[in-house]
Amino acid sequence: MKVISLAKVRDTIKDLVQKANFELQDDVVDVIKEMEKKEESPAGKEVIKQILENAKIAKCDKLGLCQDTGLAVFFVELGEDVELKKDDGLGSLRDAFFEGTRAGYEEGYLRKSVVEDPIRRKNTGDNTPAYIHWEVVPGDAFNVTFIAKGGGAENMSAIRMFAPAAGMEGVEDFVVETADKAGSNPCPPIIVGVGVGGNFEYSALLAKKALLRKPLGSHNSDSFYADMERRLLERINNLGIGPQGMGGRITALAVQVEAFPCHIASMPAAVNIQCHSHRVLSFSL
Numbered sequence: 550m551k552v553i554s555l556a557k558v559r560d561t562i563k564d565l566v567q568k569a570n571f572e573l574q575d576d577v578v579d580v581i582k583e584m585e586k587k588e589e590s591p592a593g594k595e596v597i598k599q600i601l602e603n604a605k606i607a608k609c610d611k612l613g614l615c616q617d618t619g620l621a622v623f624f625v626e627l628g629e630d631v632e633l634k635k636d637d638g639l640g641s642l643r644d645a646f647f648e649g650t651r652a653g654y655e656e657g658y659l660r661k662s663v664v665e666d667p668i669r670r671k672n673t674g675d676n677t678p679a680y681i682h683w684e685v686v687p688g689d690a691f692n693v694t695f696i697a698k699g700g701g702a703e704n705m706s707a708i709r710m711f712a713p714a715a716g717m718e719g720v721e722d723f724v725v726e727t728a729d730k731a732g733s734n735p736c737p738p739i740i741v742g743v744g745v746g747g748n749f750e751y752s753a754l755l756a757k758k759a760l761l762r763k764p765l766g767s768h769n770s771d772s773f774y775a776d777m778e779r780r781l782l783e784r785i786n787n788l789g790i791g792p793q794g795m796g797g798r799i800t801a802l803a804v805q806v807e808a809f810p811c812h813i814a815s816m817p818a819a820v821n822i823q824c825h826s827h828r829v830l831s832f833s834l
């Protein structure tokens with residue numbers, strides 16, 4: 550049995566949310582630099598230069614990469630052989646995640662972006678609740694991946710329930726149509742997470758999980774879906790939206806697709822759009 554202290558979880562989360570918001574990870578920077586070389590439009594090139602400069606300043610001065618520091622979304626793999634030690638006044642793992650998020654957003658001067666009710670819109674004031682997806686796994690793993698999800702990109706995401714007859718073409722057209730409709734709203738160049746299969750809610754989760762794949766731009770291990778990713782990236786970059794909608798070749802940095810078994814009568818598909826400010830970071834205890 551591995552014993553993990555809840556205070557340790559809280560403190561690690563506190564540091565994680567800040568580091569993710571201050572430092573664009575190397576794999577993301579590498580893809581952006583690569584795309585800078587490919588961008589043909591002068592305005593688009595200039596935008597990419599500014600994105601890279603912004604990342605340098607944010608890292609150096611410990612400032613948020615963007616004013617929208619996002620909903621705090623966590624994917625947690627919790628081993629069956631992990632024992633959680635309640636300490637420092639923390640009574641549950643959920644408390645540890647919420648406290649860590651609260652403290653990290655406060656200490657890092659990160660914007661609090663959560664309202665307590667979707668209609669009445671009063672800010673909770675501490676960026677909680679965090680959005681946590683738990684998965685119980687065999688063994689003693691404790692793996693956490695954080696993604697800061699800004700509203701501009703999240704708002705442009707979409708889900709559609711297809712009949713199986715729509716086939717691969719139907720799904721691909723839907724992904725391209727979603728990116729096209731999004732235009733400049735999600736601060737391109739974007740990252741496109743696609744979830745195919747599962748059911749209504751599972752496809753949305755798959756699409757978000759697809760965004761977490763590292764290194765950014767790596768392909769699905771199934772060549773069928775890897776080819777789909779390549780085709781979609783090309784089609785989206787042919788839309789001409791360009792960096793920040795200024796026109797150009799580079800509308801997307803990557804398209805990442807995840808698939809899952811589904812009902813014989815259904816073919817759900819979801820597209821979760823992420824902006825260039827791709828703040829994803831993991832830790833294991």
Ligand code: SF4
Nearest residue numbers: 615699701702736824
């Ligand atoms: S979409 Fe991303 S880059 Fe644009 S404002 Fe939101 S978080 Fe910031």
